[in-house]
Amino acid sequence: MIIVMRPNVSDKAVMNVISIVEEHGLQTNLSRGDQVTIIGVIGDKSKLLTSNITLLDGVDKVVQVTESYKLANRQFHADYSVIDIGGYKIGGDHLVIMAGPCAVESEDQVIQTARAIKKAGACILRGGAYKPRTSPYSFQGLEEDGLKLMAAARAETGLAIVCEVTSLQAVETASKYVDMLQIGARNMQNFYLLKEAGKTNIPVLLKRGLSATIDEWLNAAEYIMSEGNQNVVLCERGIRTFETATRNTLDLSAIPIIKAKSHLPIIVDPSHATGIKELVNPLAKASIAAGADGLMIEVHPNPATALSDGPQSLTPAAFQSLCEELRPYAALEGKHF
Numbered sequence: 001m002i003i004v005m006r007p008n009v010s011d012k013a014v015m016n017v018i019s020i021v022e023e024h025g026l027q028t029n030l031s032r033g034d035q036v037t038i039i040g041v042i043g044d045k046s047k048l049l050t051s052n053i054t055l056l057d058g059v060d061k062v063v064q065v066t067e068s069y070k071l072a073n074r075q076f077h078a079d080y081s082v083i084d085i086g087g088y089k090i091g092g093d094h095l096v097i098m099a100g101p102c103a104v105e106s107e108d109q110v111i112q113t114a115r116a117i118k119k120a121g122a123c124i125l126r127g128g129a130y131k132p133r134t135s136p137y138s139f140q141g142l143e144e145d146g147l148k149l150m151a152a153a154r155a156e157t158g159l160a161i162v163c164e165v166t167s168l169q170a171v172e173t174a175s176k177y178v179d180m181l182q183i184g185a186r187n188m189q190n191f192y193l194l195k196e197a198g199k200t201n202i203p204v205l206l207k208r209g210l211s212a213t214i215d216e217w218l219n220a221a222e223y224i225m226s227e228g229n230q231n232v233v234l235c236e237r238g239i240r241t242f243e244t245a246t247r248n249t250l251d252l253s254a255i256p257i258i259k260a261k262s263h264l265p266i267i268v269d270p271s272h273a274t275g276i277k278e279l280v281n282p283l284a285k286a287s288i289a290a291g292a293d294g295l296m297i298e299v300h301p302n303p304a305t306a307l308s309d310g311p312q313s314l315t316p317a318a319f320q321s322l323c324e325e326l327r328p329y330a331a332l333e334g335k336h337f
């Protein structure tokens with residue numbers, strides 16, 4: 001952190017800032033020029049309320065030189081993390097494919113989907129049991145009964161399972177069943193939920209908020225990690241823009257940016273990013289080319305009858321041919337599935 005003082009600041013004001021900073025156990029480095037006076041601050045800045053420093057006499061501004069997230073930051077963890085989800089790895093040379101229905105609806109629906117996605121090459125089954133719907137009158141999910149159906153599908157197929165949690169109570173219940181907890185876009189800044197997931201040792205799939213910056217997203221990951229759970233996987237799922245042709249706008253640039261800023265794996269969800277089944281294929285390919293560690297794709301045995309997100313869901317047959325098409329793209333990036 002650098003404190004920039006106002007032009008022609010008095011020695012008294014400079015010494016006052018230095019002594020306040022040093023009283024907090026931090027070191028300072030003064031550079032007094034004709035035009036500009038700056039005070040470099042070295043040490044654990046969490047000991048200091050930087051917004052209050054800007055209020056001190058003679059201070060012009062405070063400039064942060066390192067990001068506020070540390071555990072998620074690649075600066076302090078150069079090697080990319082590889083995270084184990086029920087025996088399957090996310091990160092490294094394995095391209096992970098997660099697929100399944102938007103919502104768990106019935107035993108038949110989940111088992112049929114699980115068998116089909118496994119055959120196509122997916123290793124993680126997704127399915128919502130707690131659905132964060134825009135309208136309170138839309139299908140809200142089967143809750144614990146849905147989790148039981150997901151666990152039954154795992155027992156039958158050997159796939160790992162990921163389910164969204166929308167409350168502290170849901171974290172407690174889902175922890176008994178799932179291999180990975182999902183925190184959805186709408187809850188990306190639900191800090192109590194993030195901390196609760198951070199207290200478990202279950203890997204967390206953290207989706208990007210609808211209007212979250214990359215910095216806010218990485219700080220959300222930091223909330224989970226600061227509670228002890230280092231197993232966080234990020235998921236880009238599109239952000240709100242002025243464009244109305246798609247449900248959201250897929251921010252492909254987030255993939256290489258995250259790769260530069262963080263060691264955490266990042267996957268892409270082209271289904272929620274676009275809301276249109278025809279766009280899943282080209283954007284899945286683009287995501288692999290941009291360096292994604294995996295994909296999350298909605299699949300339903302009969303999208304026309306789906307209780308949520310039918311228009312963006314692929315049939316099992318369409319998913320099978322998508323996976324076949326994706327293999328050479330993965331190979332070009334030195335990945336396989």
Ligand code: PEP
Nearest residue numbers: 128184185186207237272
């Ligand atoms: C989901 O994956 O089921 C979901 C609701 O996605 P998002 O949080 O990205 O909208």
Ligand code: MN
Nearest residue numbers: 102298308309
């Ligand atoms: Mn959905």
